[in-house]
């Protein structure tokens with residue numbers, strides 16, 4: 545059977561790879577491949593608002609439904625930071641973000657954290673359906689593994705009993721915030 549195509553309002557290739565691994569019945573096509581290659585200002589105050597901004601901008605521009613994922617790491621001892629600012633935490637890339645997180649967690653005893661994900665499927669008319677997911681764990685004192693992306697090597701998953709950096713893609717996708725959000729969305733469409 546032909547896979548249903550979904551336009552994805554994201555320029556994060558790792559997110560799009562995970563979407564394809566999680567919902568295998570769909571073909572996720574990056575917005576760039578459909579002719580949308582602009583920066584979208586993510587000026588919402590929550591994962592949900594940012595997911596809507598991305599999905600609705602691309603859906604309106606392309607005239608087809610679009611899916612966006614807004615996600616991040618929320619650390620209890622840091623008052624929920626970096627949260628919606630996860631990708632821009634240090635002003636650098638993933639390695640710099642992890643280094644800053646480690647520095648800000650130096651000497652912290654409470655290392656509890658969770659990843660959050662809000663996905664939004666939006667039509668060109670602005671109508672939206674959402675899915676939300678979280679996954680809980682602890683911030684490690686040093687990186688473990690090099691798998692996944694972003695903060696994965698610093699995140700010890702309570703569900704898996706190991707870091708997302710050493711987990712296989714299958715293991716991560718069985719418990720991740722992204723898988724939970726996508727499955728929540730799937731149950732509504």
Ligand code: ITT
Nearest residue numbers: 554555556613614615616617630631693694695696
């Ligand atoms: P798009 O907006 O283009 O989708 P982005 O990476 O800027 O890409 P976000 O604004 O949603 O997306 O920021 C998500 C950041 O949160 C991501 O860059 C990582 O730093 C972190 N993050 C989210 N999910 C993660 C995961 O599964 N593993 C590790 N880090 C993750």
